[in-house]
Amino acid sequence: MNEHFLEIRDVSKIYRVGGIIGATKIAAVDHVSLALEAGKPQILSVVGESGSGKTTLARMIARLIQPTHGEIFIDGKSMSGSLNHTQMKEFRRKVQPIFQNPFESFSSRKTVDTYLFETARNIAGAKNKAQAHQAVDQALTSVGLTSDRVIGRYPNQFSGGELQRVSVARAMIPRPELLVADEPVSMIDASLRMNIVNLFKELRDQYQVTILYITHDLSTAYYVSDLIAIMYRGNIVEYGPSSRVLKQPAHPYTELLLDSVAKIGEKWSEVMSLPDMETKEYGYSACKFAGRCPYVRDICRQVKPPLVDTGDGREALCFKLVDYQNVEHRPVTTDPITTDKVQEHAI
Amino acid sequence: MIRIKNISTFYRTVQGTVKAVEDVSFDIYDNEIVGIAGESGCGKTSLMKTIYGNVESPMYIASGSIELEVEEMGQKKVISGQEIHRYWWEYISYIPQASMSVLNPVVRIKDQFLDSFLQRDVRTIGKQALLDRMAAYLQELELPPEVLQSYPHQLSGGMRQRVIVAMATFVHPKFVLADEPTTALDVVIQRGILTMLMKLQKQLQNTFIIVSHDMGVHYQITDRMVIMYAGKVVEIAPTAIIFERSLHPYTEMLINALPRLGDDVQRTGISGRPPSLLDPPSGCRFADRCYLADDRCRQVEPALLELEPGHFVACLKREPGKEWSAHE
Numbered sequence: 001m002n003e004h005f006l007e008i009r010d011v012s013k014i015y016r017v018g019g020i021i022g023a024t025k026i027a028a029v030d031h032v033s034l035a036l037e038a039g040k041p042q043i044l045s046v047v048g049e050s051g052s053g054k055t056t057l058a059r060m061i062a063r064l065i066q067p068t069h070g071e072i073f074i075d076g077k078s079m080s081g082s083l084n085h086t087q088m089k090e091f092r093r094k095v096q097p098i099f100q101n102p103f104e105s106f107s108s109r110k111t112v113d114t115y116l117f118e119t120a121r122n123i124a125g126a127k128n129k130a131q132a133h134q135a136v137d138q139a140l141t142s143v144g145l146t147s148d149r150v151i152g153r154y155p156n157q158f159s160g161g162e163l164q165r166v167s168v169a170r171a172m173i174p175r176p177e178l179l180v181a182d183e184p185v186s187m188i189d190a191s192l193r194m195n196i197v198n199l200f201k202e203l204r205d206q207y208q209v210t211i212l213y214i215t216h217d218l219s220t221a222y223y224v225s226d227l228i229a230i231m232y233r234g235n236i237v238e239y240g241p242s243s244r245v246l247k248q249p250a251h252p253y254t255e256l257l258l259d260s261v262a263k264i265g266e267k268w269s270e271v272m273s274l275p276d277m278e279t280k281e282y283g284y285s286a287c288k289f290a291g292r293c294p295y296v297r298d299i300c301r302q303v304k305p306p307l308v309d310t311g312d313g314r315e316a317l318c319f320k321l322v323d324y325q326n327v328e329h330r331p332v333t334t335d336p337i338t339t340d341k342v343q344e345h346a347i
Numbered sequence: 348m349i350r351i352k353n354i355s356t357f358y359r360t361v362q363g364t365v366k367a368v369e370d371v372s373f374d375i376y377d378n379e380i381v382g383i384a385g386e387s388g389c390g391k392t393s394l395m396k397t398i399y400g401n402v403e404s405p406m407y408i409a410s411g412s413i414e415l416e417v418e419e420m421g422q423k424k425v426i427s428g429q430e431i432h433r434y435w436w437e438y439i440s441y442i443p444q445a446s447m448s449v450l451n452p453v454v455r456i457k458d459q460f461l462d463s464f465l466q467r468d469v470r471t472i473g474k475q476a477l478l479d480r481m482a483a484y485l486q487e488l489e490l491p492p493e494v495l496q497s498y499p500h501q502l503s504g505g506m507r508q509r510v511i512v513a514m515a516t517f518v519h520p521k522f523v524l525a526d527e528p529t530t531a532l533d534v535v536i537q538r539g540i541l542t543m544l545m546k547l548q549k550q551l552q553n554t555f556i557i558v559s560h561d562m563g564v565h566y567q568i569t570d571r572m573v574i575m576y577a578g579k580v581v582e583i584a585p586t587a588i589i590f591e592r593s594l595h596p597y598t599e600m601l602i603n604a605l606p607r608l609g610d611d612v613q614r615t616g617i618s619g620r621p622p623s624l625l626d627p628p629s630g631c632r633f634a635d636r637c638y639l640a641d642d643r644c645r646q647v648e649p650a651l652l653e654l655e656p657g658h659f660v661a662c663l664k665r666e667p668g669k670e671w672s673a674h675e
Contacts, residue, residue: 049533159620160387189386190560194604194616216533219563223606223614247609260538262563264590264607268538 002076005038005210006061006178011070012234013056028056030234031070036227038075041208043200045221045242047257048231055182057231058214062097062180074178092123096171098181102163106155112166113151116140116173124174139172142207143199161192168199172207179203182214197224218261222246230254233288240314250308250316252293287319295320349375349398349522349554354411356390356397359404365624367393369578370411372651373659377521380548380555382569382586384562386601388621389575391558392444395526398556399441400431415439417521436463440515442525444558449511450499456510457481457495463514481517488513488543505536512543519551526558541568562605566590571657574598577621577632580651583659594660597633631663639664 013029030053036042048054059065061072063079071080079091099105106112116136126132137147143165155163164184171179181200185193197220203209215221221228221242228242230251238251249255259268287293290300300319308321319325356368368390375381383391396402398413414427417438426434435441443449451459460481461469469477482492490509499507508528515523528544529537545568548555559565565572565586572589574582574597582595593599600617619636622628631649634640644663651661 049535161616162620190562191386191601191604191617192620194606194614195618196616197606198613198615218534219606219608222608256535258608260534261608262534262537262541262561262567264563264566264602264605268542268567 002038004035004073005040005075006034006036007073007076008032008034008057008061009071009073011057011060011067011072013053013060013065014068027234029053029060029067032057032234032236033070034229034236034239036210041204041210042226043204043211043213043224044227044229045213045215045225046229046231047215047218047221049216049257051233052231053234054214054216054231058097058180058182058212061178061212062095063091064097089123089125093125093174094176095178095180096174096176098164098167098171098179098184100183101187102158102160102167103155103187105167106163108155111152111154112158112163113153116150116166116170119170119173135173136169139169140166142172142203143169145169159192160188161195164188164196165199168196168203172203172209175207176209178210178212180212180214183216184213185220186215186217193220200224218246218257219263230257235288235317237289237318238314238316240310240312244312244314250310250314250321251289251318252295252320253289254316256292287317297324299324299326348377348416350414350416351375351394351398352412352414354394354397354413355409356393356402356406357409358393358406360625363625366578366627367406367624368397369627371575371578371580372411373573373580373583375522375554375556377554378552379570380545380557380568382565382572383556383558383575384560384565384572385575386560386621388577388624390578390624391575392526394575395441395524395556395558399435399439399524400429401441415522436515436520437518438520439522439524440520442511442515442523442528444526444530450507452499454498455495456497456499456502460495460514460517463517481513484517485510485513488547489539503536504532505539508532508536508540509543512540512547516547516551520553522554522556524556524558527560528557529564530559530561537564544568562602574601577627578624579632579661580659581633581661583651583657585657588658594654594658594665595633595662596637596639596664600636600638631661 011029011032012027015026015028016023017026018024036044046054046057060067067080071078073079074094083091106115117132120126120132120135124135126135140147140150145165150166158166185196188196200211200213201224204211213225225242228245229236230238230253232253238245238249238254245254246258249258285304286302287300287305290296293300303326305317305319306322307315307317309315310321351371351373354368354371358365358367371394383394385391393406397408402408412427414425415431416423416425417434431439457478461474461477478495482495485492485494488509490506494502494506494510529540532540541564544555557569569586572584572586573580574595576597582593582598589598590602593602604614604616606614617636622632630645630647634644647663649661649663651659652666653659654665
């Protein structure tokens with residue numbers, strides 16, 4: 001068995017923005033690396049604001065788009081680039097996507113079971129009607145639905161929450177090992193949201209599914225995930241166990257995000273004001289957060305920050321954690337937090 | 348103040364009449380931030396449009412009235428219905444949902460600003476004087492004066508939203524209605540806009556009415572909350588009371604369904620779904636999802652009663668004389 005179930009190795013996605021002349025390149029995802037241990041189903045939240053690259057990353061993992069650079073491995077096998085028919089089939093059986101708006105994932109003119117049976121036949125490899133029925137039944141049971149409540153019905157006969165459940169059931173038919181869920185609850189009302197989020201926990205525990213939960217909502221991310229990756233302008237700026245990252249953020253951006261959430265039970269303190277940044281941040285070669293960071297120093301604007309292992313299972317892309325030392329030239333060995341490992345961030 | 352009296356706002360559709368808001372009455376006071384909360388389809392946006400007097404087919408007011416108290420030439424007077432139109436911008440302004448797309452993409456901000464004034468005012472005050480005042484006002488809202496010369500696409504989402512808020516509050520209207528003012532924005536920008544709204548309200552001493560589905564937004568900025576469910580107002584109370592000891596089971600279950608950063612309590616959603624507003628059930632509309640409901644709840648419609656000063660609840664189980672305690 002491979003050491004890593006999912007490994008993202010130095011992945012980038014570059015988009016060209018603008019016309020034929022004068023187009024600029026934007027790295028929606030900028031040299032991201034990440035690895036999940038094998039044999040241990042977990043929920044990994046990828047959190048970020050719009051334009052952070054979280055959806056692009058998810059789409060690359062689900063093979064909906066191809067990375068410009070870098071590779072993605074599942075069970076040690078590269079899943080980037082072109083795959084032959086058998087490899088593609090295996091990939092689809094292992095990795096299933098769930099989309100944001102369930103009303104857009106299903107055609108309003110087809111009964112939802114059409115999709116369920118198609119998935120059972122084409123991806124899960126059901127050979128006949130009976131097998132397909134069995135696969136669909138099992139998947140519906142896994143999400144707490146029953147066939148008689150789902151089969152023969154059209155999308156508009158469900159509430160948003162129920163329909164999202166059906167789309168999770170569809171994704172569960174081939175018994176996948178990884179679900180890639182892009183903002184699966186953002187279109188769902190608050191009173192129904194928890195039903196879906198709790199379902200993810202159940203699937204992890206009972207069906208050993210690893211879930212990649214892409215969201216902008218820190219509260220549900222905190223609630224559901226084991227691990228969390230905070231993205232900013234194409235980089236993962238902080239990564240680690242979710243409770244630690246969200247309770248004692250290491251990166252100033254995580255801190256800012258946590259400060260900005262409209263929380264219940266704790267009123268905002270001081271008035272803060274931050275400039276609204278534009279696309280030029282993507283192009284910064286040094287720290288992309290430097291323009292908004294309260295702890296910024298000169299070095300942050302000149303040199304790309306290192307990926308620092310904070311010693312408590314976390315990694316953050318920040319100079320503050322190494323006392324603003326340029327580790328490229330002067331390796332730090334005395335600081336207790338940094339003795340473990342200071343890697344230069346891959347360029 | 349604004350008096351909302353027995354308002355019913357319906358929509359004509361092919362399937363029949365959608366009763367978006369039905370028999371809603373409450374008062375909005377001077378100098379407060381009122382939040383209207385509820386989930387999609389509960390009628391909060393329809394109610395806002397009704398208050399603003401912006402009722403366009405297929406929407407219509409089936410019954411009731413909106414009364415707006417205004418002061419004109421030193422005299423108090425009450426206006427209602429179609430008259431409200433004449434007081435737009437000056438007394439009551441509206442920040443619509445998805446206001447990002449409200450700005451005209453091919454007109455400079457300054458011209459859109461000037462367009463929102465009566466020609467008469469522009470002539471008496473003078474274009475340049477007005478623009479100078481705007482530039483100063485924009486600066487107060489942390490926007491550079493160059494914004495006036497730009498086109499909307501040159502501004503970020505947060506800046507556009509600030510421009511809209513600036514336009515809606517420039518002449519210091521007594522009432523500002525904002526429908527999901529920060530929904531499409533990132534949290535950091537959201538906090539900036541909400542802080543700005545709070546500051547403005549303190550400065551202008553006027554009334555803001557904020558519609559949002561996000562209970563966190565209400566917690567942070569509102570003084571009082573109106574909770575709606577399936578076209579009805581189910582609870583009204585000061586915001587702190589809503590979060591600490593709400594009395595309507597829907598409010599209570601909704602707040603309990605929200606995960607909070609840093610706490611590890613297991614949360615559960617509310618099962619079921621809101622009833623269709625084409626043919627709402629008799630009795631309490633929340634009965635099918637309520638943990639307290641009995642047969643009577645499904646037959647008798649609860650009235651919105653003031654159970655303690657300033658705390659209104661529409662629930663048969665909470666009516667005076669009934670044995671109950673909060674969060675039983």
